[in-house]
Amino acid sequence: MANSPQAKKRARQNDRRFAVNKARRSRIRTFLRKVEEAIASGDQAAAKAALQAAQPELMRGVTKGVFHKNTAARKMSRLSSRVKAMA
Structure with a gap:
């Protein structure tokens, strides 16, 4: 449990960021x-x-730090190849 004022503030910030x-x-x-x-x-x-x-x-998720760059690139690559294969 956070005791110091700084730790309490960090806990509040973490909750907001998580949401x-x-x-x-x-x-x-x-x-x-x-x-x-x-x-x-x-x-x-x-x-x-x-x-x-x-x-x-x-890509916005990458800039905001929600996903790693390579994860987003991999997802896009796999999806676009599946869409292309539909032709």
């Missing part, structure tokens, strides 16, 4: 799920559109 990061991660996962659903439905146009919408969200 913000959780919301960002959830938002990104939603965009990725939309791409997955479009791929599963077999609609290439919808999958392409969903992928285009998901890319900036994923």
